[in-house]
Amino acid sequence: MEAITDGITVIETPNETEYYDVMKGSHRWEVKVHDHGNVALVDTMPRLAPVGQTADFAICQAARVSYGAGTKKVTEDTGLIRYLYRHQHTSPFEMIEFKFHCVMPIFIARQWIRHRTANVNEYSARYSVMPDKFYHPSVEDVRKQSTSNRQGGEDQMDTKTAQEFLDYLDQAEECYKTYNNLLDKGVSRELARIGLPVSVYTEWYWKIDLHNLFHFLRLRMDSHSQKEIRDYANAIFALIRPIVPVACEAFMDYAFESVKLTRLEIEAIRTGKPIQSTNKRETEEWIQKATLLNLTDHIPSKDQQQQEEKKQ
Numbered sequence: 001m002e003a004i005t006d007g008i009t010v011i012e013t014p015n016e017t018e019y020y021d022v023m024k025g026s027h028r029w030e031v032k033v034h035d036h037g038n039v040a041l042v043d044t045m046p047r048l049a050p051v052g053q054t055a056d057f058a059i060c061q062a063a064r065v066s067y068g069a070g071t072k073k074v075t076e077d078t079g080l081i082r083y084l085y086r087h088q089h090t091s092p093f094e095m096i097e098f099k100f101h102c103v104m105p106i107f108i109a110r111q112w113i114r115h116r117t118a119n120v121n122e123y124s125a126r127y128s129v130m131p132d133k134f135y136h137p138s139v140e141d142v143r144k145q146s147t148s149n150r151q152g153g154e155d156q157m158d159t160k161t162a163q164e165f166l167d168y169l170d171q172a173e174e175c176y177k178t179y180n181n182l183l184d185k186g187v188s189r190e191l192a193r194i195g196l197p198v199s200v201y202t203e204w205y206w207k208i209d210l211h212n213l214f215h216f217l218r219l220r221m222d223s224h225s226q227k228e229i230r231d232y233a234n235a236i237f238a239l240i241r242p243i244v245p246v247a248c249e250a251f252m253d254y255a256f257e258s259v260k261l262t263r264l265e266i267e268a269i270r271t272g273k274p275i276q277s278t279n280k281r282e283t284e285e286w287i288q289k290a291t292l293l294n295l296t297d298h299i300p301s302k303d304q305q306q307q308e309e310k311k312q
């Protein structure tokens, strides 16, 4: 079929094979997160995939363009995708895109926005009134400050102190009434909002390609990331996994659940000697990896570790 627009002929190529909508005709796949949050997948590229294949096909289509072979059988595609991922040939993964509608507290948005390779449109508190919605964890979700990880919190706080913390949040949320009153009195929205706590909810549309999304997920699904953003990252992964299952499995196998060895660590395995590092954190990281890899001979005893620490 041909169509002529402004004197230019556009050839509409008929499909050689049948295509289906990878979101099954839906405009929104949503996962609820926390008390008021959500992540919703609202669109994907590609949106259509040949019947019998997943949106993963677009990775192979892009990778094979150089020699024009098109998309091969699904098994060959799987091998190619896994090869590309293992060898960090990342540009074909950029050919897949996802658009999400996300609702999250501002303190999470601050961490999220650091991923600069996405396109973002956020709710404006200059144009619109902020919602009366605040992130308010349950008593069980109030964590103690970790002693080993300065950024994080791990164990549950005792109930009395947890309740004290929740009362403190209640007080902060009380600000909303004042915010509303001041808006009624005519204070500008752009100023009135500055007294609200960072637990208040915001929302945005967030569009990102698969390569950069995997980078986000690798950091934010990791146990070292803050639990609240990890919950969102896990929701995102659950949304995209059925759409690009082959790429997601490669991500799990070669990135998320893989272990990277440093030159010093390889040397320690080869020689059977302790790691040649005087850095405590580096040594601890090596012990964690050696434990995971079942290299028990390479794990120094408590005495050896204390002696090493004294030397430093």
Ligand SMILES: O=c1ccn([C@H]2C[C@H](O)[C@@H](COP(=O)(O)O)O2)c(=O)[nH]1
Pocket: 110, 111, 112, 114, 151, 225, 226
């Ligand atoms: O796990 C973290 C910790 C910090 N930050 C960024 C977000 C902010 O720009 C700044 C400080 O954030 P907080 O540590 O206050 O969350 O560092 C993250 O992106 N992830």
